[in-house]
Amino acid sequence: MKFTDTLAAATRRHDSLLCVGLDPEPSRFPGAWKGDAERIFDFCAGIVDATKDLVCAFKPQIAYFHAHRAEDQLERLMAHVRRVAPGVPVILDAKRGDIGATAEQYAREAFQRYQADAVTLSPFMGFDSIEPYLRWDGKGAILLCRTSNPGGDDLQAQTLQGGEKLYERIARLAAGEWNRGGQLGLVVGATYPAEIARVRELAPTLPLLIPGVGVQGGDAEATVRAGLRPGGPIVVNSSRAVLYASAGDDWAAAARRVADATRRQLGVAAATSVV
Ligand SMILES: O=C(O)c1cc(=O)[nH]c(=O)n1[C@@H]1O[C@H](COP(=O)(O)O)[C@@H](O)[C@H]1O
Numbered sequence: 001m002k003f004t005d006t007l008a009a010a011t012r013r014h015d016s017l018l019c020v021g022l023d024p025e026p027s028r029f030p031g032a033w034k035g036d037a038e039r040i041f042d043f044c045a046g047i048v049d050a051t052k053d054l055v056c057a058f059k060p061q062i063a064y065f066h067a068h069r070a071e072d073q074l075e076r077l078m079a080h081v082r083r084v085a086p087g088v089p090v091i092l093d094a095k096r097g098d099i100g101a102t103a104e105q106y107a108r109e110a111f112q113r114y115q116a117d118a119v120t121l122s123p124f125m126g127f128d129s130i131e132p133y134l135r136w137d138g139k140g141a142i143l144l145c146r147t148s149n150p151g152g153d154d155l156q157a158q159t160l161q162g163g164e165k166l167y168e169r170i171a172r173l174a175a176g177e178w179n180r181g182g183q184l185g186l187v188v189g190a191t192y193p194a195e196i197a198r199v200r201e202l203a204p205t206l207p208l209l210i211p212g213v214g215v216q217g218g219d220a221e222a223t224v225r226a227g228l229r230p231g232g233p234i235v236v237n238s239s240r241a242v243l244y245a246s247a248g249d250d251w252a253a254a255a256r257r258v259a260d261a262t263r264r265q266l267g268v269a270a271a272t273s274v275v
Contacts, residue, residue: 001138002138002182002183003089003117003118003138003139003140003183004140004182004183004185004207004233006087006089006117007056007057007089007117007140007207007233007235008233009087010055010056010057010087010088010089011056011233013087014053014054014055014056014088014263015263015267016054016055016056016263016266016267017056017224017228017234017235017236017263017266017267017270018054018055018056018236018237018238018259018262018263018266019055019056019057019058019059019091019209019235019236019237019238020047020048020051020054020055020058020059020237020238020239020242020243020255020259021058021059021060021061021093021211021237021238021239021240021242021243022044022047022048022058022059022060022061022064022077022239022243023060023061023064023239023240023243024040024043024044024064024065024070024243025064025243025244026039026040026068028243028244028247029043030043030246030247030248030249030251031247031248031249034247037068037069037070040064040065040068040070040073040077041070041073041076041077041080043243044060044073044077045077045080046251046252047242047243047252047255048077048080048081048084048085049084049252050252050253050255050256050259051242051255051256051259052081052084052085052088054256054259054260054263055088055259055263056088056089056235057088057089057090057091057235058081058085058088058089058090058091059090059091059092059093059209059237059239060074060077060078060090060092060093061093061239062074062092062093062094074114075113075114078090078114078115078116079115082115089117089118089140090115090116090117090118091116091117091118091119091120091140091142091209091235092110092114092116092118092119092120093119093120094106094109094110094119094120094121095120095121095122095144096110096119096120096121096122097121097122097123097124097125097129098125098129099125099128099129100128100129100131100132103129103130103131103132103133104132106119106132106133107119107132107133107135107136110133110139111133111136111139116139117139117140118139118140118141118142118185119133119139119140119141119142120142120143120144120187120209121133121141121142121143121144122143122144123143123144123145123170123173123174127173127178130143130178130184133183134180134181134183134184137181138183139183140183140184140185140207141183141184141185142184142185142186142187142207142209143170143174143184143185143186143187144170144186144187145167145170145171145174145186145187145188145199146167146187146188146189146192146195146196146199147187147188147189148189148190148191148192148211148212148216148218149189149191152189152192156170167195167199168198168199168202170186171186171198171199171202171203171206172202172203174186174203174206175202175203175204175205175206179206184206185206185207185208185209185235186199186203186206186207186208186209187208187209187210187211188208188209188210188227189210189211189212189216189218190210190211190212190213190216190218190219190220190222190223190236191212191216191217191218193218193219193222193223193225193226194226196208196210196223196226196227197226197227199227200226200227200229200232203232204229204231204232205231205232206232207233207234207235208227208232208233208234208235209234209235209237210223210227210234210235210236210237211236211237211238211239212237213236213237213238213241213262214238214239214240214241214242214262215239215240215241220236220262220265220266220269221265221268221269221273223236223266223269224236224266224269224270224273225269225273228270228273236262236266238258238259238262241258241262242255242258242259242262243255245257245258
């Protein structure tokens with residue numbers, strides 16, 4: 001099944017635009033697990049179990065695993081999601097970008113080793129750095145376009161010859177000549193709703209991965225209004241606000257509460273904004 005179809009089905013089934021980001025930080029783990037990197041799998045699996053019926057996707061961030069030599073725990077986690085949440089797509093957040101030959105290895109890592117449904121990529125090195133991912137039938141490749149961080153302006157807001165901004169060029173290419181197999185999506189930060197709206201104009205049907213609600217302070221309602229269109233899906237990610245909703249024994253229940261509140265907030269915005 002294609003990433004976009006899996007995503008659409010999970011969005012419908014769970015009535016959810018929410019993606020829970022899996023960014024495990026052992027120093028923030030609850031109780032006796034605090035500081036124990038051997039518990040990365042247990043912690044993330046607990047979050048997955050507590051939220052799996054509330055989300056349209058999960059997004060593990062690879063650095064949080066690799067920094068702790070926890071690649072094996074990430075592999076187990078991917079298998080766990082497939083087992084307990086079949087049909088919920090997993091976006092591996094790796095933000096890769098390299099020459100074609102190296103990109104082939106990164107694609108193998110994401111799609112074969114980790115069995116991800118989609119991966120985040122930096123488009124900085126151009127189409128030949130993206131193309132190896134598109135050889136994997138049905139898999140998604142989500143390109144950084146207008147990122148949520150303040151420094152995103154440094155390059156992405158630069159005006160190119162012809163008057164277009166860099167992030168606009170990325171959106172145009174991803175919606176057009178680069179999207180040969182219909183596998184591309186774009187990352188746009190919830191912290192920049194005006195840019196979300198502009199990207200949506202340029203890429204009416206691409207899935208938009210929108211991080212930045214929760215701890216980064218992005219406005220969930222403005223995000224939905226700017227990004228969601230009929231035939232133009234969005235995936236709104238929240239990581240820390242869900243993962244660390246409580247450091248007590250109730251951490252999993254608290255994560256569920258925050259995830260459900262965010263899901264409902266997004267749902268209300270969707271019901272009142274999509275024409
Ligand atoms: O590609 C991403 O997921 C991403 C892009 C971006 O522009 N901003 C951004 O915060 N992210 C990721 O989204 C997550 C945001 O985490 P929270 O701020 O805790 O919700 C982190 O895993 C970031 O690496």
